[in-house]
Amino acid sequence: MACGARTPVLWQPQPRLPLPVARFLGARLHAALENPADRALLAWPAILGAPALRAAHPGGLPEALLLEQAAPMLVGTGQSPEDAWRRATACFPDTGDKGPDGWVPHRLWDPLASLVSLRCGVTLLALLGLPGDARWRVAAGASLFNAALFHEAHDALEPLWMEAEGPLRRTLQGLILMAGGYHHMQIQNAPGMAGLWEDAQAALEASGGEVRGPWGTLRFDEALAGLQVRLDALDDGTGERSPEPPWDRLWSLDRPEWELM
Known part of the structure; x- marks a missing residue:
C-alpha cells in the first residue's frame, strides 16, 4: 500500500529506547497479548504522558480527570476506569x-x-476491536505491523511460532524476521x-504470500514483494x-501490510 492519508504516525525513523523504557512498554504489551482485558494498561501512560494534558496540568x-479521560479509551476492554486504574497501579507501580x-x-x-504516550496510544488503538477468540494473536500481530509497531508485531507472533511445526x-x-527488519529500518541499523x-x-520463499492456520488465512504477498x-x-x-x-528512498516505497482474511 502506498503512503497516504492513512500512513501510520510511526512510519518514520524512531529513536532507540533505553532498556528500562523498552521493558516498561513491553510489560504492558505482553500483558495485553496474554489477556485482551489488559489492553487497559496502555491507556494510563498514553494519558499521563500526553503533552497537551501535561501543559494544562503541570x-x-x-x-x-484521569478517569474521565480514560473512559472512552477503555470501551471494549470490559473494565471500568476505576477498576482498570486500581489494577494498573497495583500490578505496575511504575505507571505514575x-x-x-x-x-x-x-x-x-x-x-x-x-514518546511513551504516543506509542501506548497507538498500540492501544491497534489492539481495540480485534476478535478475542483463537484469531486474537494473529489479528494483533497484523494490526500492530500495519500500525508500524514492528517490534510489537514480532512479540505478538512469537508464541505462535514457538508452538508451530513444519x-x-x-x-x-519469516513474518517475524520481516517485522524485525522493519524495526531495524526504524532505528536505522x-x-x-x-x-x-x-x-x-x-523463510517465506515457498509460502506463496500467505499462511493458513486455525485462526484463518494471513496474506502478505505484497509485503513479501516489497522486501525485494x-x-x-x-x-x-x-x-x-x-x-x-x-x-x-526506503521510506518512500510502498508501506507493507498484512491482511487477516
Whole structure:
C-alpha cells in the first residue's frame, strides 16, 4: 500500500529506547497479548504522558480527570476506569507518581513521556476491536505491523511460532524476521535491517504470500514483494551493497501490510 492519508504516525525513523523504557512498554504489551482485558494498561501512560494534558496540568492530573479521560479509551476492554486504574497501579507501580496536584508520569519514563504516550496510544488503538477468540494473536500481530509497531508485531507472533511445526513454523518465522527488519529500518541499523529481510525472504520463499492456520488465512504477498524492492534499493549499482542506505528512498516505497482474511 502506498503512503497516504492513512500512513501510520510511526512510519518514520524512531529513536532507540533505553532498556528500562523498552521493558516498561513491553510489560504492558505482553500483558495485553496474554489477556485482551489488559489492553487497559496502555491507556494510563498514553494519558499521563500526553503533552497537551501535561501543559494544562503541570502539577499533575487530578484522579477524577484521569478517569474521565480514560473512559472512552477503555470501551471494549470490559473494565471500568476505576477498576482498570486500581489494577494498573497495583500490578505496575511504575505507571505514575503523585505530583502536587495529581498524577504525573513515573520518574522511570518521565524523560520520554511524550514518546511513551504516543506509542501506548497507538498500540492501544491497534489492539481495540480485534476478535478475542483463537484469531486474537494473529489479528494483533497484523494490526500492530500495519500500525508500524514492528517490534510489537514480532512479540505478538512469537508464541505462535514457538508452538508451530513444519511449514507453518517456517512461515511464521519469516513474518517475524520481516517485522524485525522493519524495526531495524526504524532505528536505522542497516546491517540488521538487510540481514533480517534476506532471512525473511528465504523463510517465506515457498509460502506463496500467505499462511493458513486455525485462526484463518494471513496474506502478505505484497509485503513479501516489497522486501525485494527494498533490497534492490540497497544496491550501489555494481552489485554491492551501498555503505549508507538510501533512507529517504526506503521510506518512500510502498508501506507493507498484512491482511487477516
